[in-house]
Amino acid sequence: MSRKRIYLDHAATSPLRSDVRSAWLAATKLCGNPSSLHREGQTVRASLDRLRQQVASFLACRFQDVTFTSGATEANNLLISGQIAALPASGHLPHVVTSTLEHPSVSRPLRALAAEGNIDLTEIAPQGGGIVAAADVAAALRPETVLVTVVLVCSEFGIVQPLGEIVAAVTGERDRRSKSGDRTPLFLHTDAVQAGQYWNLAKLAVDALTLSAHKYGGPKGVGILAHKHGLSLAPQLRGGSQEQGLRAGTEAVEALLATAPLWRALSDNAARQARVEYVTALRDSLEMQLIQALPEVMIIGQTAPRAPHISAVAFPDTSAPVLQARADMLGVACSVGPACSAGAAGISAAAASLNLPARYAGGLCRFSFCEQTSQAELDRAVVLLVEAYHG
Amino acid sequence: MAEQKAGERVGAPSSVRKQTKGERVAVALSGGVDSSVVLAMLQEQGYDAVAFYMKNWTAAIDAQGFCPWVEESASARTVADQLDVPFYVLDFEDCYREQVTRPFFAAYEAGLTPNPDVLCNQFVKFAAFWQRVQQYGCTKMATGHYARIGRYGGQLALLKGVDPGKDQSYFLWAMPLSVLSQLLLPLGGLKKTEVRHLAERYGLPTATRPDSQGICFIGPISVAQFLRDNLPSHPGPIVNEQGLDIGRHDGLAFATIGQRRTVGLHGQTEPLYVAKKQCATNTLTVAPAGHPSLFSRRFQVADISKLTEHWPDTADVAVRYHAGMTRATLAEDGAGLTVSLAEPVRAVTPGQSAVFYDGDVLLGGGVIQL
Numbered sequence: 001m002s003r004k005r006i007y008l009d010h011a012a013t014s015p016l017r018s019d020v021r022s023a024w025l026a027a028t029k030l031c032g033n034p035s036s037l038h039r040e041g042q043t044v045r046a047s048l049d050r051l052r053q054q055v056a057s058f059l060a061c062r063f064q065d066v067t068f069t070s071g072a073t074e075a076n077n078l079l080i081s082g083q084i085a086a087l088p089a090s091g092h093l094p095h096v097v098t099s100t101l102e103h104p105s106v107s108r109p110l111r112a113l114a115a116e117g118n119i120d121l122t123e124i125a126p127q128g129g130g131i132v133a134a135a136d137v138a139a140a141l142r143p144e145t146v147l148v149t150v151v152l153v154c155s156e157f158g159i160v161q162p163l164g165e166i167v168a169a170v171t172g173e174r175d176r177r178s179k180s181g182d183r184t185p186l187f188l189h190t191d192a193v194q195a196g197q198y199w200n201l202a203k204l205a206v207d208a209l210t211l212s213a214h215k216y217g218g219p220k221g222v223g224i225l226a227h228k229h230g231l232s233l234a235p236q237l238r239g240g241s242q243e244q245g246l247r248a249g250t251e252a253v254e255a256l257l258a259t260a261p262l263w264r265a266l267s268d269n270a271a272r273q274a275r276v277e278y279v280t281a282l283r284d285s286l287e288m289q290l291i292q293a294l295p296e297v298m299i300i301g302q303t304a305p306r307a308p309h310i311s312a313v314a315f316p317d318t319s320a321p322v323l324q325a326r327a328d329m330l331g332v333a334c335s336v337g338p339a340c341s342a343g344a345a346g347i348s349a350a351a352a353s354l355n356l357p358a359r360y361a362g363g364l365c366r367f368s369f370c371e372q373t374s375q376a377e378l379d380r381a382v383v384l385l386v387e388a389y390h391g
Numbered sequence: 392m393a394e395q396k397a398g399e400r401v402g403a404p405s406s407v408r409k410q411t412k413g414e415r416v417a418v419a420l421s422g423g424v425d426s427s428v429v430l431a432m433l434q435e436q437g438y439d440a441v442a443f444y445m446k447n448w449t450a451a452i453d454a455q456g457f458c459p460w461v462e463e464s465a466s467a468r469t470v471a472d473q474l475d476v477p478f479y480v481l482d483f484e485d486c487y488r489e490q491v492t493r494p495f496f497a498a499y500e501a502g503l504t505p506n507p508d509v510l511c512n513q514f515v516k517f518a519a520f521w522q523r524v525q526q527y528g529c530t531k532m533a534t535g536h537y538a539r540i541g542r543y544g545g546q547l548a549l550l551k552g553v554d555p556g557k558d559q560s561y562f563l564w565a566m567p568l569s570v571l572s573q574l575l576l577p578l579g580g581l582k583k584t585e586v587r588h589l590a591e592r593y594g595l596p597t598a599t600r601p602d603s604q605g606i607c608f609i610g611p612i613s614v615a616q617f618l619r620d621n622l623p624s625h626p627g628p629i630v631n632e633q634g635l636d637i638g639r640h641d642g643l644a645f646a647t648i649g650q651r652r653t654v655g656l657h658g659q660t661e662p663l664y665v666a667k668k669q670c671a672t673n674t675l676t677v678a679p680a681g682h683p684s685l686f687s688r689r690f691q692v693a694d695i696s697k698l699t700e701h702w703p704d705t706a707d708v709a710v711r712y713h714a715g716m717t718r719a720t721l722a723e724d725g726a727g728l729t730v731s732l733a734e735p736v737r738a739v740t741p742g743q744s745a746v747f748y749d750g751d752v753l754l755g756g757g758v759i760q761l
Contacts, residue, residue, distance in 0.1 A: 321479075325479050391526070
């Protein structure tokens with residue numbers, strides 16, 4: 001462990017930013033419970049309100065549209081289970097459309113609701129190239145469809161899904177309903193966890209989206225569900241009336257307030273553009289060097305629109321967990337599939353949908369970067385990865 | 392005499408040599424004290440130690456949903472983290488189910504008393520695991536077994552552990568011979584008390600952990616209870632040594648050879664013991680203590696594994712773990728091996744392992760036949 005380790009797993013979590021650490025420490029000096037009516041409570045409540053306003057500005061939504069949760073998983077569960085539970089009784093089984101590329105915190109609650117007979121679920125597999133076709137989403141819509149949820153950036157491959165076109169499809173269906181007097185609600189949600197640092201999310205015309213602070217240098221334990229007014233949710237944690245009654249429990253004040261510098265940084269359009277360019281160049285450099293050293297490797301989604309910070313590489317005739325462990329022992333941290341399913345055996349639904357040739361199917365590794373990753377680290381990582389591959 | 396001769400052939404346990412330093416060794420870390428000490432010892436000796444937890448069985452083992460692997464793997468991870476050693480969980484569930492659990496149930500249903508630890512060592516730990524860890528660049532593997540590696544007739548051989556109360560060589564008779572040259576068994580020369588002291592000296596969090604008991608998929612509950620929970624009852628008659636029907640049993644799988652049986656019929660007051668399980672008629676034969684049917688002088692062994700090139704005509708045999716040694720004459724024929732004991736041994740149990748020794752040297756073994 002003498003040599004400095006090279007961390008290429010920022011899609012799993014990214015190190016805490018120093019301004020976030022400072023904000024955390026400042027927050028630890030506050031003592032009030034934000035629900036308390038005394039001055040101490042008011043002070044903390046006011047700080048949380050300022051934070052909520054800041055997030056609302058970042059996402060171009062309203063103050064009351066922002067719900068703080070314990071993470072993206074809770075946010076996704078609240079959106080999905082909360083919406084279905086809050087639906088007014090109707091004669092039809094509610095229908096939900098999603099993709100096979102979703103994070104388990106989306107796919108598993110949906111499958112559970114379907115298994116329990118509470119929804120009818122359509123899971124759309126991507127077309128070749130790992131992209132869910134908007135036309136497939138449009139074709140799946142039915143009069144009783146109440147929710148469409150499609151990930152913005154697939155966490156395993158970094159492939160960007162055509163949310164703009166899906167927005168159009170959903171808007172079309174909504175228009176059809178309003179013309180025919182059908183008042184069945186239809187909402188579009190996206191899990192934007194992997195997009196937070198690289199997208200101008202204010203411009204995304206979805207009804208609800210999910211973010212997670214620790215993917216961008218924030219602390220673990222902070223998720224955000226932004227949900228447009230009119231999207232009724234039933235609380236999934238019952239108790240006190242925190243978060244407008246949507247999420248009971250004393251707020252994780254220190255962790256939440258620590259994120260204030262983060263949303264400020266992510267709102268800076270010029271900085272975002274520079275970040276996109278720098279990290280994209282890193283990704284392309286890694287892939288180019290890997291192909292030069294190991295001409296048989298396959299870059300997943302190379303021709304598809306991709307997020308700057310994720311590179312999914314299929315290595316032939318090897319086992320990804322073995323390659324990952326060998327790289328780990330050489331000092332390079334990378335990932336086999338998303339961290340949330342690490343330890344699970346076999347090939348993921350998303351990986352399966354790529355129809356990789358058999359000799360590549362078991363050798364899928366993910367490398368992910370941030371703007372603190374240096375070119376020198378990346379160059380060294382390639383050397384070590386090649387060494388790990390050759391064993 | 393034979394033991395003295397064996398002693399001459401036995402070399403000193405292999406010691407770690409300078410040139411092995413830096414060599415990558417896979418340590419099968421179970422979360423217990425023994426393998427933790429192995430990891431710390433090898434690290435101290437300069438090996439590039441990598442820890443692996445073998446995930447063999449993850450289902451709950453009781454009605455309360457107790458899953459031992461959750462705590463065991465966490466304990467293993469804690470140890471590896473404290474020693475700053477890479478740690479990976481390897482999944483052998485399919486292999487374990489096919490090679491250990493399924494044969495375990497099948498054997499019980501066939502009236503045998505199988506030895507799953509032997510199967511685990513034969514097919515999982517010293518086979519599938521060893522194959523797998525070589526992909527991680529490991530050129531040696533180490534386990535926390537109380538057994539030693541030495542020499543017999545000039546060849547590498549497995550020897551009993553020096554702690555007579557902990558010697559685990561009995562369970563290793565079926566392991567593939569080819570592993571021996573890459574295997575490290577650092578605990579074989581130590582007593583359990585010394586291992587506990589080492590754990591304390593290394594400051595390992597497992598120093599005070601109780602010894603793991605039993606079988607992965609059974610855990611601390613009794614095998615009898617486990618079988619009752621997992622196999623259907625299959626009632627049948629209990630007969631005495633004259634063939635007289637004296638009671639009912641609820642399944643041959645739940646009876647163990649040599650075990651005391653309470654039989655409620657015919658005013659039977661004398662303690663009776665299981666002498667025989669007859670699957671064809673689903674009959675359990677019992678006999679009073681000391682009855683000749685409870686003792687064997689001769690039995691057949693199959694599925695023989697030889698860990699030494701040379702087998703003497705006579706050897707010491709152990710018919711179960713921690714049973715004493717009995718001198719025996721070994722006669723091989725086409726079907727297997729006939730073991731003729733120098734004195735009668737009680738409760739020789741079909742399905743268990745008969746393990747042969749020349750002094751401290753593990754010659755090999757086989758499965759006792761019906």
